[in-house]
Amino acid sequence: MMLPLAKLQIIDLALLQDGDNGEIRRLLEASRENGIFYLNLQCIEGKMSTIIDTLYELTRGLYDMPYEEKMMYDVDKLGEMKCNGYKPVGRNFGGLSAQRDGFETYAIPKSGILGLEGHQDFSRPFIIDKYMGTLKDFTQTVHSIADTVNDSLSSALQIPQSANLKLFHRLNAPSSDILRLLKYQAQPIEQRGAPHAAHTDLGTLTFLFTEQPGLQICTTSTNDWEWVLPMKNHAIVNLGDSMSLLTNGYLRSCIHKVGPLPNTAMPTRYSFAYMVRPEDQTPMTGQETSLIPPRVSNEPILTGAQWLRKKFKVLRSELRPTDQDWVMTGQQL
Numbered sequence: 001m002m003l004p005l006a007k008l009q010i011i012d013l014a015l016l017q018d019g020d021n022g023e024i025r026r027l028l029e030a031s032r033e034n035g036i037f038y039l040n041l042q043c044i045e046g047k048m049s050t051i052i053d054t055l056y057e058l059t060r061g062l063y064d065m066p067y068e069e070k071m072m073y074d075v076d077k078l079g080e081m082k083c084n085g086y087k088p089v090g091r092n093f094g095g096l097s098a099q100r101d102g103f104e105t106y107a108i109p110k111s112g113i114l115g116l117e118g119h120q121d122f123s124r125p126f127i128i129d130k131y132m133g134t135l136k137d138f139t140q141t142v143h144s145i146a147d148t149v150n151d152s153l154s155s156a157l158q159i160p161q162s163a164n165l166k167l168f169h170r171l172n173a174p175s176s177d178i179l180r181l182l183k184y185q186a187q188p189i190e191q192r193g194a195p196h197a198a199h200t201d202l203g204t205l206t207f208l209f210t211e212q213p214g215l216q217i218c219t220t221s222t223n224d225w226e227w228v229l230p231m232k233n234h235a236i237v238n239l240g241d242s243m244s245l246l247t248n249g250y251l252r253s254c255i256h257k258v259g260p261l262p263n264t265a266m267p268t269r270y271s272f273a274y275m276v277r278p279e280d281q282t283p284m285t286g287q288e289t290s291l292i293p294p295r296v297s298n299e300p301i302l303t304g305a306q307w308l309r310k311k312f313k314v315l316r317s318e319l320r321p322t323d324q325d326w327v328m329t330g331q332q333l
């Protein structure tokens with residue numbers, strides 16, 4: 001049987017930067033349909049490929065540290081917002097035995113990388129300091145790409161300049177943006193469950209970089225799982241729940257998971273993702289336009305920071321919560 005592949009749009013960053021109307025329209029289509037697309041980064045390929053190679057080097061260095069040392073930076077001990085530190089295998093709900101996950105993560109906070117006020121001293125192993133120049137460069141580069149995507153979407157959605165999505169995602173404003181480095185554990189071939197269970201991301205935009213297959217999305221057209229293979233010089237960009245909330249459900253967050261290819265054992269797999277999240281004070285509601293419908297919920301409007309706390313509770317739960325809650329896509333308003 002052929003591998004069912006997701007037919008994703010390929011959006012060209014250079015054309016978005018030029019304000020190309022056709023490209024902006026296709027970006028909107030992709031964001032409405034499945035909430036995920038490839039972003040062609042050819043125009044900054046030279047810069048990005050060096051950064052990406054260096055970040056893989058950091059990833060390997062971090063995960064090669066002894067377990068006890070990694071646990072000194074336990075993400076659940078370093079802060080309430082889970083923006084800094086290490087998560088060992090098995091802490092989250094997942095598709096492996098006993099409903100556990102099968103991957104390690106290490107989160108590095110934007111606020112620390114940029115040295116925003118009050119965040120210069122975030123606790124970290126020394127290896128992170130060695131890569132701080134690259135981390136800063138990466139954060140600034142991806143953030144400026146996110147500005148272009150947010151700007152293009154705002155224009156396609158006819159959002160007035162005063163409510164442009166990029167105004168709620170300013171580089172130097174306090175937010176829970178992170179760079180997340182992931183390492184999946186190799187599994188025996190009998191282990192068919194997904195080490196990273198189905199979920200939506202809680203932020204606005206996720207920029208995913210990987211050289212290995214494993215990612216699957218649940219598409220709207222088939223309501224079934226399809227594979228998203230990595231493409232050289234392309235990031236995989238998906239929309240998260242915040243984007244859905246900020247457009248009153250008009251744009252959709254993408255449901256995805258990671259697991260082994262058919263008849264193949266799950267290999268050790270590396271990926272990393274920059275997660276653009278709303279500024280802490282952002283009111284999590286959309287601006288009505290000719291496309292964006294009015295907000296229908298009677299629930300109080302949360303701030304970006306409150307919204308994040310609520311979703312973390314679901315992710316860390318011991319059991320899969322009720323169907324309604326577990327995805328919490330922000331689509332059912």
Ligand SMILES: O=C(O)CCC(=O)C(=O)O
Binds near residue numbers: 180
């Ligand atoms: O590892 C991947 O390909 C996906 C990671 C992911 O979905 C996440 O970190 O939220």
Ligand SMILES: [Fe+2]
Binds near residue numbers: 199200201
């Ligand atoms: Fe994700």
